[in-house]
Amino acid sequence: MSAATIKDVAREAKVSVASVSRALNGGRGVTAETSQRIREAALRLRYVPHAAARMLITRRTNTVGALLPDLYGEFFSELIRGIDLAARARGLHLLVSSSHDDAAAAAVALRAMQGRVDGLLLMSPHADADFLRQNLPQDLPTVLMNTRLAGTDYCALSVDNDGGARLMVEHLLSLGHQRIAFIQGPSGNRDASEREFGYREALASHAPGNPVTTLGGDFSEESGYRAGQQVLAMRPRPDAVFAANDMMAIGCMAALREAGICVPEEIAVCGFDDVPMARYVTPPLTTIQVHIAELGEQAMELLGKQIDNPGSVATGTRRRVRAELVVRASSGAPIA
Amino acid sequence: MSAATIKDVAREAKVSVASVSRALNGGRGVTAETSQRIREAALRLRYVPHAAARMLITRRTNTVGALLPDLYGEFFSELIRGIDLAARARGLHLLVSSSHDDAAAAAVALRAMQGRVDGLLLMSPHADADFLRQNLPQDLPTVLMNTRLAGTDYCALSVDNDGGARLMVEHLLSLGHQRIAFIQGPSGNRDASEREFGYREALASHAPGNPVTTLGGDFSEESGYRAGQQVLAMRPRPDAVFAANDMMAIGCMAALREAGICVPEEIAVCGFDDVPMARYVTPPLTTIQVHIAELGEQAMELLGKQIDNPGSVATGTRRRVRAELVVRASSGAPIA
DNA sequence: CTGAAAGCGCTTACAG
DNA sequence: CTGAAAGCGCTTACAG
CATH class of the missing domain: 3.40.50.2300 (Response regulator)
Incomplete structure (x- = not known):
């Protein structure tokens, strides 16, 4: 026995299919009594309206x-x-x-x-x-x-990627960091470019004299690691690195740690996203949380x-x- | 103008709707020529068959x-x-x-x-x-x-929770650990109980003399932390802790670290799941990976x-x- | 090969 | 309030 249709319910409740439809959809235009009888019949038959049929006629798929x-x-x-x-x-x-x-x-x-x-x-x-x-x-x-x-x-x-990036740069500036380098995300990625935009804008408006330094990256931990190595080679060395996402920040910290550089004492590092892992790395990562x-x-x-x-x-x-x-x-x- | 229907395509191609249907569904029973004309008409009209209508008649929703x-x-x-x-x-x-x-x-x-x-x-x-x-x-x-x-x-x-748990216990035993404690997951959780089963079974078959010790937990990091504190108080102290999931293992390690206990030198800790974070905690977590x-x-x-x-x-x-x-x-x- | 027609299960004017 | 009927857009025997 296949699933019950509206006809079965109509037969069971001894009414027309029109009444069944009305009773089951809000019940306007049906006596309470009839409606009740119909509902019982539907329940007894475990009737569930056929979704496709309903979609076809109502033009709504829900x-x-x-x-x-x-x-x-x-x-x-x-x-x-x-x-x-x-x-x-x-x-x-x-x-x-x-x-x-x-x-x-x-x-x-x-x-x-x-x-x-x-x-x-x-x-x-x-x-x-x-x-x-x-x-x-x-x-x-x-x-x-x-x-x-x-x-x-x-x-x-x-x-709000730019807003978040601006917050981060302001935070770093407020701590006295001067040479803030930025690790970029993949080119063409909208989030990445907005974050970079926020970084540039915040520097331009709050610390126009400070250097603007960007390092290539692609959101992967590995690319953060490579960027970290580049940071190590720079003279004067940045005193803060802002990565366009957390995974790159984590990779960057790994590179710094391997070189014996202390984070944050010698270089501050921070990210963007607040992935769960951010709390667990050593040291825990300052980052931007997005809801x-x-x-x-x-x-x-x-x-x-x-x-x-x-x-x-x-x-x-x-x-x-x-x-x-x-x-x-x-x-x-x-x-x- | 609303979406084109099969009728529109039929009119455009000067055939019946039946032919349109046939041409567009495999093309059996239509000349290649007619089929071609129909396809072109459909393309021109950007025809997409109405999903609900098709579901209703074919009884397939895909x-x-x-x-x-x-x-x-x-x-x-x-x-x-x-x-x-x-x-x-x-x-x-x-x-x-x-x-x-x-x-x-x-x-x-x-x-x-x-x-x-x-x-x-x-x-x-x-x-x-x-x-x-x-x-x-x-x-x-x-x-x-x-x-x-x-x-x-x-x-x-x-x-294969029991199999995984067995692997872990065998690994710990092979490293010479004797007193392996187990941090349980939430009661009633199937994964949790199967993992515990595997733990017990592996001990029973490979090291029947070793103590079987279970500590309460609920898969949360906090519960792992509390279990870690219990471990610290035990005499003799376990030399290994096997948590029913990674987050509890991480919580447990935090408790041990706070007490100045070295992992793994003084106590081994391992988990289950291989969450991404497992690689990043210090020390990196031995665990069971499930595909x-x-x-x-x-x-x-x-x-x-x-x-x-x-x-x-x-x-x-x-x-x-x-x-x-x-x-x-x-x-x-x-x-x- | 091609088309007219029935029918999938439902809702909704339209009468009564 | 209630029911008979049309119709949503499609597929598929059934004829031709």
């Missing part, structure tokens, strides 16, 4: 799609949890898709979601204005997360609004998720 | 559901990535649902997936035979992951088989994902 570059790692883990929680709270299902190596794969994934979702949460390094125009259905509510958005009017959420889960939650909230009430969210709405300074031993600050 | 206790953290992050990759490879969409605080919430989530998925990947601490009988549709292909399965014949994947992504991949594979070919997977099929010893400094082994 599902949102999340297209992410990856699912792995601290960042995505927290992001997807924030999204999931917010979706759940709104009674929405979550369809995920990730790991698109190139723009073509991302486009395919995007297309495949068509008709399966009421809205889209999109984070993709491949997405630019052109890509979006090509691959996003016109009328599908969409919120971009940490994605290039020059030339688009989609709603967008992003991490990633909030990024997911807020994006979902914005998307939910658009879905429920198209037009309720102004075109091109932008929001930033705040970044906070987390002071630990590696920057040489007196710890309370 | 979607699998993953019901997980959480999405956050190393373990789930890796698990879901393994699942996602395997699902992608089979052209299946992935619907996720998580964070069910109790059995009732899990049941609701399970029901909500009905009709939306062709199969289910299920990991739930709330799921026992009774729960499954109550809440799983009879004929829905399902694979259980790391879930209690006494009394069920669902297919199931699980981590979590494999768990997800294999589960997906088993599920895919069941979906494609019901009956092709023997009822009650069980598989275990292997666990490997990762030797680092904390166990006092000579590192190559």
